[in-house]
Amino acid sequence: MIQDISLNKIQVRDLEESLIDDYFKDEDAQKGLSSSLDYYQVLFEQKARNNFDNIRKNENEEIQDKVISSFNIHFVKAMTYAFIKGHQLAFKIVFDEGNTSFKADAFANQNSRSLFLFALYKYFPKNDLEEYIKGPKVNYLINYGTKYFENMFSIIIEDAMVFLKKGIELALTQINQEVHKDSQEKYEISSLLSVPLSQKFNVTPALDGGYALGNKNFEVWDIYWNDTYGPIKSQSRMATMLIKEYSFEELQNNITKQEQRFKVLNLFLSRSQIDVTQNFFYVDFMLIANKENLNVENNDFEKKKMFESLTQKLVDCSNLPVSNILFNM
Incomplete structure (x- = not known):
């Protein structure tokens, strides 16, 4: 009670x-x-x-x-x-x-x-x-x-x-x-994506995130299985996400410099549906968990669904179109 x-x-x-x-x-x-x-x-x-x-x-x-x-x-x-x-x-x-x-x-x-x-x-x-x-x-x-x-x-x-x-x-x-009808839970939020700074937040139906560091141009999130998966999984970091915001001009400049991690952007920016009037998110997703933390039988399929949901989270946080979000995996 x-x-x-x-x-x-x-x-x-x-x-x-x-x-x-x-x-x-x-x-x-x-x-x-x-x-x-x-x-x-x-x-x-x-x-x-x-x-x-x-x-x-x-x-x-x-x-x-x-x-x-x-x-x-x-x-x-x-x-x-x-x-x-x-x-x-x-x-x-x-x-x-x-x-x-x-x-x-x-x-x-x-x-x-x-x-x-x-x-x-x-x-x-x-x-x-x-x-x-x-x-x-x-x-x-x-x-x-x-x-x-x-x-x-x-x-x-x-x-x-x-x-x-x-x-x-x-x-x-x-x-x-x-x-507590007259009070609301209050917390500070991040500059770029407006996520809580001091507590976990929902990222996908299966994953939670925790803000690690950032500023108005980038953020780093620690990724965990959510609480429905139990204390061991939900308290062990399974991945880290680095989300960096770029303008179209900045991306083109990085391609011109031939930076290794931006080579894939040549293909990305050739998409006809991208909106060059808006900024872009370039996301480095670094998986820490071993394959046992994903369903082994459906490993690739589960990862695909996970990245679809992660992309949607970034769309919801930023109002950028899906076409302007690129994951580097």
């Missing part, structure tokens, strides 16, 4: 239902869930295609596509269900008088919300949580996966746990807003 706040079970239920309803009615608010569903659904489909059972492997492409299409629909329904169950679970833990007593500012910043997620198994053992999310929609996805694929059970449970934790994160943010 939260200190100095007393709610009975009916009040807690009503508050949770009201807040999750408000969330789904707000198109801007639920963009985070929508982008997560899109991100993980694409990866899920790739894993499914690699795990057709022996019967389906020999079917023609049209039949396989129909099976995958239905699987994708039920994936979205199941992960949305897991998200909602996570939201409900957070309210149960926070307002249960039998659990830990939380201070009023317990969820006031990202770090404290992270600690709650990392301590989740303290409140519910992992096996209990897996049973908790196996409602009708997740069970249907599991049964469908068992019927047409091999080795999909653990993948489905793993993804459902990610969405359960995302639901918990939303609930903790909303609870903090309810407790």
Whole structure:
């Protein structure tokens, strides 16, 4: 329970239902869930295609596509269900008088919300949580996966746990807003891309970033798996990103000087769709994590999806067109 706040079970239920309803009615608010569903659904489909059972492997492409299409629909329904169950679970833990007593500012910043997620198994053992999310929609996805694929059970449970934790994160943010209705979380932001200087921020549905250094012309971000992947992965830097802003003239000048790392720009700047009236981001992405930190089976595919999401993050932060962002990998 939260200190100095007393709610009975009916009040807690009503508050949770009201807040999750408000969330789904707000198109801007639920963009985070929508982008997560899109991100993980694409990866899920790739894993499914690699795990057709022996019967389906020999079917023609049209039949396989129909099976995958239905699987994708039920994936979205199941992960949305897991998200909602996570939201409900957070309210149960926070307002249960039998659990830990939380201070009023317990969820006031990202770090404290992270600690709650990392301590989740303290409140519910992992096996209990897996049973908790196996409602009708997740069970249907599991049964469908068992019927047409091999080795999909653990993948489905793993993804459902990610969405359960995302639901918990939303609930903790909303609870903090309810407790502190007259105050907003304040933090300094960077000059170039307006990201927080002193706490992690969302970069993609799977990754968080941390501002390292920079000025009005460049920034360095440390990249981590987000909190849904657990304390070990989320606290170990998996990559570093250097984002440097250039004008069209500056890029041309660097090409003229024949600097090695800018040679690829000859091809980049030949694109017909680039906007030479706007600046460009040249991004050095330096992967620190070994391949075990990516899904080995879908390594290249997962990286492609990751870079698409990273590019979109830079577009959102800068309003530059996608065509004006180049990754050097």
